[in-house]
Amino acid sequence: MDTPIRVHGLTKVYGGGFRAVDALDLNVPRRSFMGFLGPNGAGKTTTIKIVTNMLSATSGRAYINGVSVMEDPKTALADVGAVVETPEFYPYLTPMETLHYLGELRGLSSCETTNRGRDLLDLVKLTDWREKRVGKFSKGMKQRLAIAQALLSQPSVIILDEPTSGLDPRGMVEVRDILKQLHKLDVTVLMSSHLLNEVQEICTDVSLINRGRLLRSGSVADLLDEVKARKIDVRTLRPLTPDMFDRLRAVPGVKGFAVTGDLSFSLDFEGEEDAQARLLIELQNLGLMVVSFKESGLALESLYMSLIMESR
Numbered sequence: 001m002d003t004p005i006r007v008h009g010l011t012k013v014y015g016g017g018f019r020a021v022d023a024l025d026l027n028v029p030r031r032s033f034m035g036f037l038g039p040n041g042a043g044k045t046t047t048i049k050i051v052t053n054m055l056s057a058t059s060g061r062a063y064i065n066g067v068s069v070m071e072d073p074k075t076a077l078a079d080v081g082a083v084v085e086t087p088e089f090y091p092y093l094t095p096m097e098t099l100h101y102l103g104e105l106r107g108l109s110s111c112e113t114t115n116r117g118r119d120l121l122d123l124v125k126l127t128d129w130r131e132k133r134v135g136k137f138s139k140g141m142k143q144r145l146a147i148a149q150a151l152l153s154q155p156s157v158i159i160l161d162e163p164t165s166g167l168d169p170r171g172m173v174e175v176r177d178i179l180k181q182l183h184k185l186d187v188t189v190l191m192s193s194h195l196l197n198e199v200q201e202i203c204t205d206v207s208l209i210n211r212g213r214l215l216r217s218g219s220v221a222d223l224l225d226e227v228k229a230r231k232i233d234v235r236t237l238r239p240l241t242p243d244m245f246d247r248l249r250a251v252p253g254v255k256g257f258a259v260t261g262d263l264s265f266s267l268d269f270e271g272e273e274d275a276q277a278r279l280l281i282e283l284q285n286l287g288l289m290v291v292s293f294k295e296s297g298l299a300l301e302s303l304y305m306s307l308i309m310e311s312r
Helices: 044-051 095-105 110-123 139-151 169-184 196-202 220-226 242-249 273-285 299-311
Strands: 005-013 019-028 033-037 059-064 080-083 157-161 188-193 205-210 213-219 229-236 254-261 264-270 290-295
Touching: 005 044, 019 044, 019 059, 019 205, 019 213, 033 044, 033 169, 033 196, 044 059, 044 157, 044 188, 080 139, 095 110, 095 139, 110 139, 139 157, 139 169, 169 196, 188 196, 196 220, 196 299, 205 220, 205 299, 213 220, 213 299, 220 299, 229 273, 242 254, 264 273, 273 290
Parallel strands: 033 188, 033 205, 080 157, 157 188
Antiparallel strands: 005 019, 005 059, 205 213, 229 264, 229 290, 254 264
C-alpha cells in the first residue's frame, strides 16, 4: 500500500452536537513522517483514538495497510506500534522486564525480546537505566520507554500522540532526538503535535487541522515553498539606533521587523537564499556587526495562521 494510513470522511460528534472531527480525509504516504498539526482541541487526539480503535467514530472510515479499523481492528492494528496519551508502566519492573512482559503479550519469544529490547533501549538512551525500576523514572524517560515498546514488534506503522507534551525542555530535546532516528527505519509515522517548530524540524510531511477539519496536507518542503515571508532572527554586537529603523524598512524584501532584545531583532523577509545573502550584506553595511543570522524555524506559522483565518 502506498498509503498505509488512510482516513475518509471521518466524523465524531459528541453529546450536544459538538463535532470534534468533521468529515476528515487524511492520507499518510509510505515511509513518510507525517506531522498531524493543530492547536489544542483541534481533533488530533480524537482522530488518533479512532484510528487506533480506542474510540468509535460517528461516521467515516479508517484503514491501516488497507484493512478497515472499524470492521477488523485486530488485523488492522497487528502491524502498528502506538503511544497514545501519557504512558504508564508497572513501577516495580525494570525497562527490560517491561519489554519482556509486553513482548509476551504480543507473542514474541524471550530471545526475540531480549535481542530487540537491548537495541531499543540503546536507541532511546536507556541502556544505563536497564536495571532500574521504572517507578524512579522521569516523565521524559517513561516517554522514551513508551517509544521503545511501540517499536518492539517491528511494526511498519507508528502512531504517536503529542510525544513531547508535558515534558521539560531537556526531556523534549531527548525525545525529539529519538524521533529523528525513526527516519532511518522502514516505518511510516503519524505524529500529532501542536508545536509548529517541532513538526518543521522532524517531519517530512504535514497535515494541518483546525476544528476537526483538514486545512492543508503535503510535504513540509512544498508547504514551506508557499510561505512568502520568512522570519529571520538576527543577533548583533551593536544595538539598533533610531536612524537604522528607516534604513531597515527600505531594504528590499523586508516586510517588517521587531526588536526582541538589546542586541537582537527579527525580520519578516520575502526572498530566496540569494536575497537573504544580500540582506546579510546590507545589515553589515549598517555597521551592526552581525553575530548570528538564521531563520527562526517558524515558517509554517504564517501559512497555518492564514489558513485558520480563512477557515473561520
